[in-house]
Amino acid sequence: MSQQTLTTSSPSDTSTAPVARRKRRNKHRPVWEEEPTPLGAAGKGVVLTCVVLVVLFPLYTVLLTSMSTQAETVAAGGLVTVPGDLTLNAYREILSGGIVTRAVLVSTGVTAVGTLLSTVVSILAAYGLSRPRSFGHRPILFVFLITMFFGAGLIPTYLLVSSLGLIDSYWALILPGAVSAFNVLILRNFFMGIEPAVLDAARIDGAGDWRILGKIVLPMSRAAVAVVALFYGVSYWNAFFNAV
Structure with missing residues (x-):
């Protein structure tokens, strides 16, 4: 009789237990995870439309x-x-008049060439700094960090560009700001987050640094590279005083 009672009562217990657990989970669930009410959905639509x-x-x-x-x-x-x-x-x-058209073409060309050059140089620098056994990566990283806190200013930058013979040259709009230490550090931290076992396996198979960078690191870092390229593109496009 007791076994029959147990067997007949067990299905009801198993059927009500998940309901109770779901109720407890709903009780402690954050508000933003709940299903929106029709009034709340309509209110969100009105607010977004106004924005x-x-x-x-x-x-x-x-x-x-x-x-x-x-x-x-x-x-x-x-x-x-x-x-x-x-x-x-x-x-x-x-x-x-042709002035605005030429200005747009120059801005577009400088942005395209500068973004491509800066992204490539930043990727190479970040990959070298992300390898613990690379030559001089700690002193070079320290130099990068110094440039983030101390800037030369307008006059030393002009003197440097002038000494390099870049006055009245399009390269004067690209080379002085070709590398951003902040963007290099972003890529470096992302590269260091890649599983070292994957890179070690590629080395065991005979892959060199160029192949590892092109076949493994870059395909796994497309999001970070796209963000850095966007940062560089916006920076070159908004660089108004560099031409002056």
């Missing part, structure tokens, strides 16, 4: 003002919010 409108409204006014006539711009107080007679005369006037 997008706040961001896009200045862009809309600038674009509309650039495509409006001078009379409409003056009548609107400098910023046109209601479209009227649209014209492209301002863009034709700007692009007809």
Whole structure:
């Protein structure tokens, strides 16, 4: 009789136990992990829509003002919010002289070449500094760290560029800032996070440093390399005073 009671009561116990455990887990679950209510989902949609409108409204006014006539711009107080007679005369006037077009081409070329060069040099430096047995990696790393806290300033930088004969040269916009110690350290830390057993296995199979870097390290570090390349690209594109 006792065995029958145990066997008949055990299914009910096993069926109610997960429910109780789920209730306990839901009780201690953070609020952001719960399913949103219809009101909460609607509120999030309204907030995100308002944020997008706040961001896009200045862009809309600038674009509309650039495509409006001078009379409409003056009548609107400098910023046109209601479209009227649209014209492209301002863009034709700007692009007809060739100055803006050449400036855009120079900025694009400097950004592309500088980003490529800086990314390649930073990858090579970071890989060398990430190898514990590499020659002089500790003193070189210390020099990199010093440049993060102490900068020469504008005048020493100009004197250096002038002594190298780079005045009135496009390389003057690329070489002085070709390497960022911060980006090198980001890549170095990422490279050091790769499992050493993978690199040791490749060495045992006869792979050299160039092959390990190209076939193993870089494919496993695409995200870090993309972030560093983005940092360099934005830095070169926004480098306005270097040309002066």
